[in-house]
Amino acid sequence: MQVVILAGGRGTRLRPLTNQLPKVLVEVHGKPFLQYQLGWLARYGLRDVVLCVGYLAQKIEAFAKDGSAFGVHITYSREEDKLLGTAGALKKAQAVLDNSFCVLNGDSYLPINPLNAIEYFEQAGFTAMMLTFKNLGQYDKSNAIVQNGFVTFYSRNTCVDELEFIDYGMRIFRKEVLQSIPAGCFCDLDALYEGLIERNKLAAYLVSEPFYEVGSVQGLTRFRQYIEKAGVHL
Numbered sequence: 001m002q003v004v005i006l007a008g009g010r011g012t013r014l015r016p017l018t019n020q021l022p023k024v025l026v027e028v029h030g031k032p033f034l035q036y037q038l039g040w041l042a043r044y045g046l047r048d049v050v051l052c053v054g055y056l057a058q059k060i061e062a063f064a065k066d067g068s069a070f071g072v073h074i075t076y077s078r079e080e081d082k083l084l085g086t087a088g089a090l091k092k093a094q095a096v097l098d099n100s101f102c103v104l105n106g107d108s109y110l111p112i113n114p115l116n117a118i119e120y121f122e123q124a125g126f127t128a129m130m131l132t133f134k135n136l137g138q139y140d141k142s143n144a145i146v147q148n149g150f151v152t153f154y155s156r157n158t159c160v161d162e163l164e165f166i167d168y169g170m171r172i173f174r175k176e177v178l179q180s181i182p183a184g185c186f187c188d189l190d191a192l193y194e195g196l197i198e199r200n201k202l203a204a205y206l207v208s209e210p211f212y213e214v215g216s217v218q219g220l221t222r223f224r225q226y227i228e229k230a231g232v233h234l
Helices: 033-043 057-064 085-092 114-124 175-180 189-198 217-230
Strands: 002-007 048-053 073-078 100-105 128-134 144-147 150-154 165-174 202-207
Touching: 002 033, 002 085, 033 057, 048 057, 048 085, 057 073, 085 189, 100 114, 114 128, 114 165, 114 202, 128 144, 144 165, 144 202, 150 189, 165 175, 175 189, 189 202
Parallel strands: 002 048, 002 100, 048 073, 128 202
Antiparallel strands: 100 165, 128 165, 144 150, 150 202
């Protein structure tokens, strides 16, 4: 399945590291984070990659090029004049997207076999599916309620006891979901989730392994420790 990596953001929580460097190129043990992501995808045969870029896009393109050095093939979708948000970036890329595709956060590293989630999505015939982890507030603020196999509530700004789960950093969509996203306007995935939840169309895939992210200083430190311990080879 095609994989879209959302790599257009400014990475403000990592400043000053990201003042002159896009978040996906922040180094972990001498290698840009993006190299770990691409290596993970290639390891599972997910070689069709769309990189949605914006902030310092030219540096990402200069590093990753066509992806062949990392065992993948990369197509770029660049936000030229303004950043469009996570859902807006998908809308802009729709001409190069397949009928179904995965969407991976540009700062997420997932220590799982993604093919299991893809198989579950395809067999069930879902419209949209979010990979979720029962976080219980451990690694970041929990943001979702999951009931009977579906996400029934999602918010990054609400603090209620029922928010036990967290968006794992990967979701799978049918291309039809992009119809609800306005073209050329700023729009985050939160708005897309809201519409899907209203129609009970956002399935949940539960993952038991904690995720890693480099969107914050704490997350970057934790990922560096994971790489040391797990001995991830590229």
